[in-house]
Amino acid sequence: MKKIGAGLIFLVVMCAALSTSAFAKQPYSSYWFPEQLLQWSPASDPDAAFNRSTVPLQDRFVGAGVNSHATKAPKVMALAALNSGTSGVPSQGSDKFGANTFTYWQYVDRLVYWGGSAGEGIIVPPSADTIDAAHKNGVPILGTVFFPPTVYGGxxxxxxxxxxxxxxxxxxAADKLIQVAEHYGFDGWFINQETEGGTPADAQQMKAFLSYLKSHKSTSMDIVWYDSMTKEGNISWQNALNDKNAMFLQDNGKQVTDSMFLNFWWKDLKSSAEKAKGLGRSPYDLYAGxxxxxxxxxxxxNWNLLFPEGEPAVTSLGIYRPDWAFNSAESMEDFFIRENKFWVGPNGNPGNTAGGQAWKGIANDVVEASPVNELPFITNFNTGSGQKYYVRGKQVRDKGWNNRSLQDILPTWRWIADSTGTPLTPVLDWSDAYYGGSSLKISGVLSHDNATHLKLYRTELKIEASTKLSVTYKTQSKPSLKVGLAFADHPDQFVFLNVKDKTxxxxxxxxxxxxxxxxxxIVALSLYFDTRDTINDYAIQIGQLSIHNANDPIKPLPAVRELKAANSDFRNGIYGDARLQWKPLDQQVKQYEIYRVLPDGNEVLMGATSNHVFYVPEMRRIDKEAVTVLKVAAVNGIYGQGQASSVKISWPAYPKPTAEFKADRTLVAPGESVTFTDQSTEVTEGWSWTFENGSPAVSTAKNPVVTFNQEGVYSVTLTAANSSGQDTMTKKALITVSKEAGALKNLALGTTATADQRCGEKEGAPNAVDGKVTDNSKWCALGNLPHWLQVDLGAEHHISTFVIKHAESGxxxxGFNTSDYTIQVSSDGTNWVDVVKVQGNTAAETADAIALVKARYVKLIITKPSQGADTAxxxxxxxVKGL
Known part of the structure; x- marks a missing residue:
């Protein structure tokens, strides 16, 4: 049976950094080892300003609930990996559409930003965009302190x-944890100590540490303890609250932590609940995992142990890794389908979880909460990611993006579509949007017989004399739409307001x-669809719902002041980035939008933030432009854009190219062909190849295929040129043509291999030369860089190619694929020569062909083992292929 240690560490071993292709200036979310944490300060961390949340924790309320089975007393804590890794997490989103934009906040009372690994860092605060999203929804979010088991590098x-x-x-260290949480603006820490080797004295010291945290933190900060370490100091998961672990929750009448997450293998929760009561604590301070x-x-x-039929819930519920919905999905659409089924059950209706299915959804037992309790309330149904970006219906970006800071409050109920016939189908849709990257789409066959009432939001909104409600929609037919309102005096009755039927x-x-x-x-907000005539292909996009007071003092915002482009960086003369900063406006700002002005005068959205700093990601130079203008405009609470400020980025002189190329193989038989791949810098506009004794002998193709008919050793030359100049690269004696080429084989198979480290007994160097990529047969190394793997071929051989099968191959x-490595060869095992040097690899398998070399020993030196900061x-x- 899998222990929790293995279960929890699995995330951190499988979670590594995102690919970071270009610039040193990209700010990333923080992570530390203890000594690094102790040295950290906001003043010395250039990324600290980018990692701060600017959204305060909103109030929220629990209404009557739409599911008669659900109750209000139990809470839900989710331990979720909202980003793909601990390291390499961009501070303000990225240019990828596919991202874990979690949206079922209404069923979560605490969210733990799960992360940490022995190869990256074990102290992980939430990324700024996840804090913003959680706080908008009234959900406290916690960072993780994770001490891994020794088998996983702890x-x-x-x-x-x-x-x-x-x-x-x-x-x-406790003072630093408090400082980090206060500076970044999140709500506490989840402490998980699973490293073996503790003593009773250590357990007492841990209790003192937790008590210190509890007594010195701000009143709103939560400290959660995980059921792992016992009072004896050893690691023994109790799956319960008992005498062995109770002192980490409550000791001698004093609170030590705010709550405890119980391990997964519980078979009786009532004893834990009684133990909590006996300590003077609520049983709902326990989260059954x-x-x-x-x-x-x-x-x-066994849901009945936690939520017994007809009785109060025994404890609260802890969910480990609901990000399964994202990790297992084949697309973003599939992710949203899976997430819906996870949280509201197979019926797709939080009010109807009945049926014979074992998994009824979290909505079956837990009443949803809502933060929609003050005006203005505006939603664009923006999920926090998109394939494009729109501002008031105008497309201002044509490529993917994600930034959870921009996520709207999404419908409380997904979905309650009531109809006497077959109801219309609602989805969150990325094909079109009014503001942001998505909208609400409702489609199907619409007739009077299947008029559909779509209940959306639980609210507590007071109507004043100037309160207005606006709906923004797009449809090819008549809207056939009404807006429904339920009021506190009759919460089950809806008043419907007509939307004019105009096309x-x-x-x-x-x-x-x-x-x-x-x-x-207003206690509920809905949409109602009905028509006298049947519309077979009815479809409508709801781009915005807005309830606000017309006389609110929301004025157009002025231009930001003191806008600067700090630390601009350029690569190869055609790529540039910049860190922008400005003085935040005193007025209420929803977000700041950042635009690039193109040479033709059009503007493209680079991103948006509620912060007053922004990283402008990779920009490609357009048509040798000398200057790029960036604009920043503030947006107010009703999405009105203010005046823009601008700053200029000056490009360096347009560079001449640098020539480089590779061959797919360097040892061939007479009559065989070689494919040459140009690797020159992107500014190359023309290619001139010369192939000694090749056919053709010259070429102007970018990636030519050349046949070599006669035995011998031949050189290849490439000249790369553009309007600024040219560069020539010659690789002497690169191609060997020999009748013996057919005898090429993997010389390393089954030979002696040694390495600097291994992750475990079954992950040693011999696994890298056993011919297997199945059964988890790999060489794995933890510890200080660089890592190295050395192979003794047993005798000198002529070597032509090296093939490496990286993490993804297995x-x-x-994100675990090796990024940077060098390959060396030697005849005596003492004197080494570099023959391959690779930087920035992302592929699962690499093949590096070299000019034929004679050697007995080969060494692979890994200087950057992953796409991020994971050092494993x-x-x-x-x-090692040769003769």
Whole structure:
């Protein structure tokens, strides 16, 4: 049976950094080892300003609930990896559409930003965009302190460093954890100590550390303890609250932590609940864990032990890895389908979870909460990612993006579509948007017989004399639409306001007067679709719903001041980035939008942030432009754009190219062909090749294919040119033509291999030369860089090619593929010569062909083992091909 240690570490071993292709100036979310944490300060961290949340934790409320089975008392804590890795997480989103834009905040009371690994860092605060999204929805979000088991690289020295205490009784690491949370603006820490080697004295010291955290933190900060370490100091998962771990929750009448996450294998929760009550604590301070990382909604859970039929919930619910929905999905559409089924059940309706299915969804047992309790309330149904970006219906970006800081409050109920016939189908749709990257699409066959009432939001909104409601929509037919409002005095009855039946090809906004309902409180917001005539292909996009007071003092915003482009960086003369900063406006700002002005005068959105700093990601120079203008404009609470400020980025002189190329093989038989691949810098506009004794002998193709008919050793020359100049590269004696080429084989197979490190007994160097990429047969190395793998071929051989099968070849995440490596050869094992040097690789398998060389020993030196900061090397096979 898998222990929790293995389960929790699986995330951090499988989670590595995102690919970081270009610039040193890209700010990333923080992560530390203990000694790094102790040295951290906002003043010395150039990324600290980018990692701060600017969204305060919003109030939210729990309404009556739409599911009669659900109750309000139990809480839900989710431990979710919202980013693909611990390291390499861009601070303000990225240019990728596919991202874990979690949207079911209404069922979560605490979200733990899960992360940490022995190869990257074990102390992980939430990324700024996840803090913003959580806070908009009224959900506290916690960082993680994770001490891994030794089998996964954990070292007890890290525990000792965290628990070090000054003579005055203070804990420096605890003070730093508090400082980080306050500076970045998140809500506490989840402490998970799973490194073996502790003693009873260490357990007491851990309790003192937790008590110090509890007593010195701000009142709004939560400290959560994980059921792992016991009072004896050893690691023993109790799956319960009992005498062995109770002191980490409550000790001698004093709160030590705010709550405890119980391990997954519980078979009786009532004893834990009684133990909590006996300590003077609520049983809902205990979160009974379920592990859904592997199977998601196919996980078998004995729900009746936690939520007994007809009785109050025994404890609260803890969910480990609901990000399964994203990790297992084949597309963003599939992700949203899986996430919906996970949270509201197979029926896709939080109010109807009945049926014979084992997994009924979290909505079956937990009442949803809502932060929609103050005006203005505006939603564009923006998920926080998109394939494009729109501003008031105008497309201002044509490529993918994600930034959870921009996520709107999405519908409380997904979906309650009531109809006496077959209801219309609602989805969050990325094909079109009014503001942001997505909209609400409702489609199907519409007739009077299947009029559909789509309930969307639970609200607490007070209507004043000037309160207006606006709906922005787009449809090819008549809208056939009404807006529904339920009021506090009759919460189950809806009043429907007519939207005029006018046809328009573009976005249409209609404003409805709520004056007749002055003084009432809106408790639910819905849409109603009906028509006298049947519309077989009815489809409508709802781009925005807005309820605001017309006389609110929301004025157009002025231009930002003191706009600077700090630390601009350029690569190859055609790529540039910049860190922008400006003085934040005193007025209420929804977000700041950053645009690039193109040479033709058009503007493209680079991104948006609620912060006053922004990283402008990779810009490609356009038509040798000398200057690029960037604009920043503030957007107010009703999405009105203010005046723009601008700053200029000056490009360096347009560069001449640098020539480089590779051959797919360097040892061939007479009559065989070689494919040459140009690797010159991107500014190359023309190519001139010369192939000694090749056919053709010259070429102007970018990637020519050349046949060599006669035995011998031949050189290849490439000249790369553009309007600024040219560069020539000659590789002498590159191609060997020999009748013996057919005898080429993997010389490393089954030979003696040694390495600097191994991750475990079954992950040693011999695995890299055993010919297997299945059964997890790999060489893995932890520890200090560089890592190295050395192969003794047994005798000198003529070597032509090296093939490396990286992590992805063995089924692991592509972020673990080796980025930077060097290959050396030697005849005596002492004197080495570099023959291959690769930087920035992302491929699962690499083949590096070289001019034929004679050697007995080969050494692979890995200087950057992954796409981010993970320092673990993962090589499934290292092939040395030759004669």
């Amino acid at each position: 070292t007890y020295e890290w525990v000792k460093q965290m628990l070090r205490q000054n003579s005055d009784g203070s804990f420096p 379920i592990d859904v990382e592997a199977k998601g909604y196919d996980t078998k859970v 328009s090809s573009g976005w249409t906004t209609e404003t409805l007067n709520l004056t007749p309902y002055k003084g009432k409180q 089924g692991e995440w592509q 090397a993962r090589i499934y096979e290292f092939e």
